Amino acid sequence: MKRKFSYSMKEMNYRLLMMGRPIWKYIGISTLASTLGALSHMGLMGFGALWLLAAAGFCDGAGIYAALTAVCAILIAVCRYLEGVFSHLGAYGILAKMRVHLFDAIDRIAPAYLIGRETGDVMNIAVSDIETLEYFFAHTIGPMFTVILLPTTTVVIAWCVNPLYALVLIPIYLIISVVLPLVALKAGRGIGMRYREQLGDLKSKILESVYSIRDIQIFGAGQRRMQVVEQANGKVNQAALGLTLHRQTIASFPNFFVYLARILILVCAGVLAARGINHPVGTIALSFAATASLSSTFSLTFVVTSLLESYAAAERIFKIEDTEPETKEPEHPVSCGEIETIEFQDVTFAYPGTRKNILEHFNYVIKKGDRVGIAGESGAGKSTILRLLLRFYAPTEGQILINGIPIEQISFTELHQRIAFLEQDTYLFDATIAENIGIAKPEAGMDEIRTAAKRAGIAEFIDTLPDGYDTDMGQMSARLSGGERQRIGIARILLRNPDVCLMDEPSSALDALHEKELLHTLETEYAGKTLLLISHRTSTLTGCERILNAETFR
Ligand SMILES: Nc1ncnc2c1ncn2[C@@H]1O[C@H](COP(=O)(O)OP(=O)(O)OP(=O)(O)O)[C@@H](O)[C@H]1O
Numbered sequence: 001m002k003r004k005f006s007y008s009m010k011e012m013n014y015r016l017l018m019m020g021r022p023i024w025k026y027i028g029i030s031t032l033a034s035t036l037g038a039l040s041h042m043g044l045m046g047f048g049a050l051w052l053l054a055a056a057g058f059c060d061g062a063g064i065y066a067a068l069t070a071v072c073a074i075l076i077a078v079c080r081y082l083e084g085v086f087s088h089l090g091a092y093g094i095l096a097k098m099r100v101h102l103f104d105a106i107d108r109i110a111p112a113y114l115i116g117r118e119t120g121d122v123m124n125i126a127v128s129d130i131e132t133l134e135y136f137f138a139h140t141i142g143p144m145f146t147v148i149l150l151p152t153t154t155v156v157i158a159w160c161v162n163p164l165y166a167l168v169l170i171p172i173y174l175i176i177s178v179v180l181p182l183v184a185l186k187a188g189r190g191i192g193m194r195y196r197e198q199l200g201d202l203k204s205k206i207l208e209s210v211y212s213i214r215d216i217q218i219f220g221a222g223q224r225r226m227q228v229v230e231q232a233n234g235k236v237n238q239a240a241l242g243l244t245l246h247r248q249t250i251a252s253f254p255n256f257f258v259y260l261a262r263i264l265i266l267v268c269a270g271v272l273a274a275r276g277i278n279h280p281v282g283t284i285a286l287s288f289a290a291t292a293s294l295s296s297t298f299s300l301t302f303v304v305t306s307l308l309e310s311y312a313a314a315e316r317i318f319k320i321e322d323t324e325p326e327t328k329e330p331e332h333p334v335s336c337g338e339i340e341t342i343e344f345q346d347v348t349f350a351y352p353g354t355r356k357n358i359l360e361h362f363n364y365v366i367k368k369g370d371r372v373g374i375a376g377e378s379g380a381g382k383s384t385i386l387r388l389l390l391r392f393y394a395p396t397e398g399q400i401l402i403n404g405i406p407i408e409q410i411s412f413t414e415l416h417q418r419i420a421f422l423e424q425d426t427y428l429f430d431a432t433i434a435e436n437i438g439i440a441k442p443e444a445g446m447d448e449i450r451t452a453a454k455r456a457g458i459a460e461f462i463d464t465l466p467d468g469y470d471t472d473m474g475q476m477s478a479r480l481s482g483g484e485r486q487r488i489g490i491a492r493i494l495l496r497n498p499d500v501c502l503m504d505e506p507s508s509a510l511d512a513l514h515e516k517e518l519l520h521t522l523e524t525e526y527a528g529k530t531l532l533l534i535s536h537r538t539s540t541l542t543g544c545e546r547i548l549n550a551e552t553f554r
Pocket residue numbers: 115116351352354358376377378379380381382383384385550
């Protein structure tokens with residue numbers, strides 16, 4: 001089946017080059033060094049041959065040719081060094097920018113984009129695919145120029161020796177430097193893409209296995225998991241084999257033409273000699289120079305195979321960057337002020353790409369201070385209500401009003417300032433406990449953080465740790481109980497002090513005692529505030545004066 005690509009090669013080249021604008025000067029210097037280095041390589045071979053011929057008495061100027069050969073040798077070393085330094089300086093600089101750019105893009109389209117996607121694959125795009133682009137910026141542009149300059153120079157020299165040589169070399173250069181690379185790129189794009197995709201899949205399977213190692217061990221699923229990883233591994237190997245076969249095929253063709261060129265030069269020399277036209281010196285020098293230029297041009301095939309992976313990586317990155325967010329920041333945001341009312345007005349909603357309505361003409365009003373428990377069967381749409389309120393998605397029909405203002409007119413910043421969200425499990429960053437709580441309010445001082453921790457009932461636990469609030473969560477995170485993590489989440493909310501708090505199964509990881517403590521904290525520390533709480537447990541919903549049953553969603 002013919003593979004469809006989202007971007008043409010022209011579009012990708014243009015876009016990558018435009019992205020590389022800040023490093024054009026580095027690319028320029030490295031390209032200059034690369035071209036000069038390749039020319040010097042040609043010069044070394046050509047002048048070297050002339051030096052030998054002069055030393056053997058076939059021509060004059062042995063001293064000059066020796067000096068030129070030495071200059072070329074020095075230039076090769078200097079140019080290679082400069083090319084390597086500047087191309088990598090530029091490439092690593094632009095990769096760093098691209099990482100930030102991609103994170104911005106993910107931030108813009110998340111969380112809707114991330115719901116239902118394999119985190120491992122997104123991580124792989126953000127880390128590994130971006131690294132693959134290093135090849136495009138560091139090793140592509142220089143060889144492209146070499147491919148234009150070297151054949152032109154060789155053809156000019158050949159023409160000066162005798163036009164017949166030039167006429168023989170031109171088609172060979174066209175085949176090696178234009179036709180073969182283009183055919184190889186076109187034929188290999190699918191192979192490169194398949195390899196990147198399979199590699200991404202394998203990496204995310206490995207990552208997933210590491211994350212879920214506890215469940216794998218508990219359920220004795222190690223063997224099955226190994227099979228899944230092995231299967232993914234097999235697919236990567238198959239894709240890699242395709243890439244290798246493609247690389248070897250396109251590497252052998254130019255080889256053939258390089259030898260053909262050398263033979264044709266000898267044939268031309270023979271034909272010319274038969275007609276009494278002899279250029280022994282020119283012919284030998286040309287033969288050496290042409291071999292050098294052809295081998296530089298020949299390296300283009302390796303550039304092409306590596307480019308296949310770069311294009312595949314770029315396509316995966318561009319797709320993320322070009323994904324339209326489900327909801328957008330309003331152009332002219334309206335401030336809603338403290339949240340007094342939330343109103344679902346005739347709301348109908350189906351997830352993008354699906355036909356099942358999760359909500360159908362749903363009407364509901366929540367007032368300041370209401371404590372609403374959301375109950376109902378699994379999959380009925382309880383979490384969906386919260387996602388709509390957080391504007392992860394927009395209603396398909398109808399609208400959600402906050403203080404009478406359509407929710408899409410309120411900026412994300414204000415919305416997230418006024419509505420907080422606590423999920424089943426609280427994610428802890430690789431930072432200190434203080435920083436983990438302080439994420440809710442970056443300007444908060446230590447006193448505020450301590451107070452929030454105290455109100456959330458986690459202060460005593462923190463005080464038992466040798467490093468207290470400076471304890472690094474990177475090492476500690478897994479050792480914290482579900483209840484302790486949840487309390488850090490609550491401390492974040494209390495620190496932020498939002499008007500409305502949304503909680504999705506906050507007690508699912510807690511035992512009866514800790515659930516009671518959580519409810520007590522909410523009652524005393526979050527009194528008078530609006531609360532929407534999803535739970536399957538009736539005990540968790542006891543403090544809610546209103547119960548919204550998911551059966552009423554449709
Ligand atoms: N991103 C999505 N794309 C498509 N369908 C989705 C998406 N997220 C959820 N769904 C589907 O929407 C329905 C409602 O999901 P939701 O998570 O709101 O249910 P829930 O009542 O909170 O379930 P639970 O109690 O099990 O958490 C389910 O059938 C679910 O499979």
